[in-house]
Amino acid sequence: xxxxxxxxxxxxxxxxxxxxxxxxxxxxxxxxxxxxxxxxxxxxxxxxxxxxxxxxxxxxxxxxxxxxxxxxxxxxxxxxxxxxxxxxxxxxxxxxxxxxxxxxxxxxxxxxxxxxx
Amino acid sequence: xxxxxxxxxxxxxxxxxxxxxxxxxxxxxxxxxxxxxxxxxxxxxxxxxxxxxxxxxxxxxxxxxxxxxxxxxxxxxxxxxxxxxxxxxxxxxxxxxxxxxxxxxxxxxxxx
Numbered sequence: 001x002x003x004x005x006x007x008x009x010x011x012x013x014x015x016x017x018x019x020x021x022x023x024x025x026x027x028x029x030x031x032x033x034x035x036x037x038x039x040x041x042x043x044x045x046x047x048x049x050x051x052x053x054x055x056x057x058x059x060x061x062x063x064x065x066x067x068x069x070x071x072x073x074x075x076x077x078x079x080x081x082x083x084x085x086x087x088x089x090x091x092x093x094x095x096x097x098x099x100x101x102x103x104x105x106x107x108x109x110x111x112x113x114x115x116x117x
Numbered sequence: 118x119x120x121x122x123x124x125x126x127x128x129x130x131x132x133x134x135x136x137x138x139x140x141x142x143x144x145x146x147x148x149x150x151x152x153x154x155x156x157x158x159x160x161x162x163x164x165x166x167x168x169x170x171x172x173x174x175x176x177x178x179x180x181x182x183x184x185x186x187x188x189x190x191x192x193x194x195x196x197x198x199x200x201x202x203x204x205x206x207x208x209x210x211x212x213x214x215x216x217x218x219x220x221x222x223x224x225x226x227x228x229x
Contacts, residue, residue: 004160033216042123042206042219043161056216091160104210104217105151108160 002026004109006092012115013082021077021112025094031104032075034067035091037111043091049075050098082116089113120144121209123220130197130227138192138223140207147209150183150190155204155222164205165192197227 005024013019025032031050035043036059045059051072060067064082069075079086090113093106124139140150149168153161167174167183167190174181180193194201204222211218 035219040126040221042221045211045216045218048216093160105163105166106153106161106208106217108162110158110160 004092004094004107006090006109006112008112009110010113010115012117014117015083016081017116018078018080019082019114021079021090021092021114023075023077023092023094023109025073025075025092026096026107027073029094029096029107030098031095032069033093033095033106034075034077035093036061037089037091039088046077046090079114082114084116087114087116121207121218121220123205123207123223125223126221127224127226130225132198132227132229134197136194136197136201136225136227138205138225140190140192140220142188142209145188145209145211146185149210150181151208151217152179152181152190152192153206153208153219155206161206161219194225197225199227199229201225202227 007022033048034046037043047067048056049069052069064080066078089111091111093108095104095106120143122141130136151166152164155161165181167181169185178195182191204224206219206222208217208219
């Protein structure tokens with residue numbers, strides 16, 4: 001597609017529910033990133049894929065967070081047993097190139113706003 | 118640990134003036150630095166990239182400098198307009214895998 005698409009745009013979950021957030025990157029983009037953005041803060045890195053390989057998941061806050069990109073295109077971020085502190089905007093971004101040798105210019109989606117009650 | 122700081126949370130200026138935003142980093146030797154713009158309810162949008170061997174980069178009314186000795190980048194918007202009001206984020210690559218980490222951002226308000 002023309003841009004990075006994220007769904008749902010808004011999700012309200014009760015504490016303890018599981019949620020799944022979807023990201024459709026730009027076709028052909030090698031790299032895919034997930035970020036968490038709290039109100040008034042910058043995006044905090046969660047995890048990074050190059051094609052289907054998850055190269056860095058050091059930013060995932062706990063083992064309740066899980067991300068996958070099984071065919072190297074669409075990615076899903078799953079949060080199990082949601083807590084109130086998980087409330088944030090979850091941003092997905094993709095990049096044509098991969099690795100530190102290239103300049104990873106990211107194209108972001110509009111984000112999925114998660115509210116945990 | 119590696120850290121990026123954008124010194125001002127908010128910057129208010131008058132239309133027509135030059136806005137200058139600061140990004141400082143510690144414990145990094147980044148090969149390049151990027152600046153993004155974020156409007157409310159939207160994802161960040163890429164503006165400029167500057168490499169470590171470039172002192173300055175320009176794009177229309179935007180200018181970015183990169184001082185690897187001071188570990189600092191300055192982002193300038195000349196002849197600012199109310200439409201420039203947004204949050205501006207700097208970003209650096211971390212590690213060998215190429216993932217970008219972001220500063221907290223500076224919210225710029227340009228008043229008519």
